[in-house]
Amino acid sequence: MDHSEGATESVPVRFTLNGSTVTADVAPTERLVETLRTRLEALGTKVACEIGACGVCTVIRDGRTVPSCLLLTVLVDGADLWTVEGLAARSDLDPLRAALLDQGGVQCGFCTAGQIVSAAAYLDERRGEDLDSGHCSDREEIAERMGGNLCRCTGYYGILRAVEEVIS
Amino acid sequence: MNRIDVLRPTDIQEACDAASDEDAVLVAGGLSIAPAIQNGLLAPRTLVLLDRISELRELTIGPELVRIGAMVNHSTIGNHPALRAMLPVLTRTFTAFANPQVRNAGTLGGNLSQAIPVYDPPGILTALRSRVRVVGPEGSREIDLEDLAIAPMMTSLADGEIITTVEFIPPSPDTVLAYTRFRPATHDDIPTLTAAATLTHRDGVVSELRLAMGGTGPTTQLIEATDRLVGLDLADIATNIGAFTEAVSAETTPYSDGAGSADYKRHVAGVIAGRVLRDCVTATGADHV
Numbered sequence: 207m208d209h210s211e212g213a214t215e216s217v218p219v220r221f222t223l224n225g226s227t228v229t230a231d232v233a234p235t236e237r238l239v240e241t242l243r244t245r246l247e248a249l250g251t252k253v254a255c256e257i258g259a260c261g262v263c264t265v266i267r268d269g270r271t272v273p274s275c276l277l278l279t280v281l282v283d284g285a286d287l288w289t290v291e292g293l294a295a296r297s298d299l300d301p302l303r304a305a306l307l308d309q310g311g312v313q314c315g316f317c318t319a320g321q322i323v324s325a326a327a328y329l330d331e332r333r334g335e336d337l338d339s340g341h342c343s344d345r346e347e348i349a350e351r352m353g354g355n356l357c358r359c360t361g362y363y364g365i366l367r368a369v370e371e372v373i374s
Numbered sequence: 375m376n377r378i379d380v381l382r383p384t385d386i387q388e389a390c391d392a393a394s395d396e397d398a399v400l401v402a403g404g405l406s407i408a409p410a411i412q413n414g415l416l417a418p419r420t421l422v423l424l425d426r427i428s429e430l431r432e433l434t435i436g437p438e439l440v441r442i443g444a445m446v447n448h449s450t451i452g453n454h455p456a457l458r459a460m461l462p463v464l465t466r467t468f469t470a471f472a473n474p475q476v477r478n479a480g481t482l483g484g485n486l487s488q489a490i491p492v493y494d495p496p497g498i499l500t501a502l503r504s505r506v507r508v509v510g511p512e513g514s515r516e517i518d519l520e521d522l523a524i525a526p527m528m529t530s531l532a533d534g535e536i537i538t539t540v541e542f543i544p545p546s547p548d549t550v551l552a553y554t555r556f557r558p559a560t561h562d563d564i565p566t567l568t569a570a571a572t573l574t575h576r577d578g579v580v581s582e583l584r585l586a587m588g589g590t591g592p593t594t595q596l597i598e599a600t601d602r603l604v605g606l607d608l609a610d611i612a613t614n615i616g617a618f619t620e621a622v623s624a625e626t627t628p629y630s631d632g633a634g635s636a637d638y639k640r641h642v643a644g645v646i647a648g649r650v651l652r653d654c655v656t657a658t659g660a661d662h663v
Contacts, residue, residue: 277405324475
């Protein structure tokens with residue numbers, strides 16, 4: 207990524223990342239995934255499709271999953287962001303991690319960070335209760351909430367079973 | 375010097391003034407802007423971020439009016455319990471297209487302002503007779519949603535005009551809504567064709583039928599062939615669907631592109647028009663489909 211096309215003046219942004227305040231001077235058209243990976247050394251968030259379709263760039267902004275490959279960093283000024291690194295410290299997610307391994311939800315691991323971020327956000331949304339999501343079953347709800355995280359290895363069932371195991 | 379200014383207005387008039395510059399780009403959810411700049415389709419001198427304008431996030435769901443602010447996210451619309459109770463077909467659509475991450479960050483105004491007729495929101499909202507409020511340096515005006523887009527990626531908005539809200543009157547109890555989208559298996563989930571219909575019936579007779587289709591031409595298309603079904607008994611719709619779908623095909627003018635040839639799309643348009651019409655009849659609870 208070349209941030210030096212002409213003298214594009216950088217913009218200061220300030221936000222909370224995994225519980226700590228961070229500041230950065232970013233190019234106006236810089237995307238959040240670039241900022242995370244190149245300025246903040248948060249490499250857990252990946253880049254692949256760059257059109258918001260695959261989910262490896264998923265982060266949590268103000269409680270909701272968003273595609274960091276498409277978000278201009280200037281848009282997260284003042285926001286509360288969580289990446290997979292921040293979720294690593296949460297022991298309440300141990301059952302999810304164990305279930306992903308037990309259920310065959312991890313093979314090459316490239317999509318795994320994004321899967322965990324989406325699953326964690328969904329689990330937090332539920333907080334142990336049924337959601338009023340309009341879906342007729344947990345399975346349908348899980349499939350919808352995890353639908354933005356593609357996987358080329360596992361065939362998905364291991365991942366979905368893992369989330370189902372945790373909520374039951 | 376390629377300086378890009380980033381402005382973050384807190385009220386609409388400030389945003390309109392900033393947006394009046396023809397090299398200014400309005401940023402809603404921002405999801406389409408990064409790729410457009412990457413691809414050289416956009417070269418803004420100023421980015422006007424709309425995310426600090428609280429009135430653009432208004433969401434009012436009531437029996438007389440549904441009003442959605444332009445900066446409301448698709449997932450907020452789709453997951454709204456009161457809106458789901460009123461129009462489950464609408465909320466199901468807003469929890470189905472793209473994926474959760476995109477639905478969480480994308481906005482209704484951002485989607486509609488791209489004027490892409492195969493996107494899901496414009497078709498279904500046009501079937502609901504939605505109106506769009508637009509505010510500009512000269513004041514505010516209201517237009518029918520079907521008059522917002524004039525061609526793909528081109529709206530009828532003047533420089534400095536901003537969509538503020540989209541609103542519709544909830545359909546009466548004797549009106550049903552149905553929606554269907556047709557797409558091949560693609561990673562980007564953008565439909566090839568969409569069909570949204572509202573059907574009003576009285577005493578087993580079709581009194582009104584409105585069919586909005588996407589992908590059949592440069593903008594959302596309100597199909598005129600619906601006229602031949604108004605006045606028919608719901609029970610007679612099934613025998614008339616064949617002629618109806620042919621009439622719909624004949625009325626459409628789709629482009630040939632990577633998603634299909636014009637002939638292919640014309641044929642499919644007829645098929646999904648028939649499908650959505652059957653769904654409407656089913657939704658009325660009538661015995662004959």
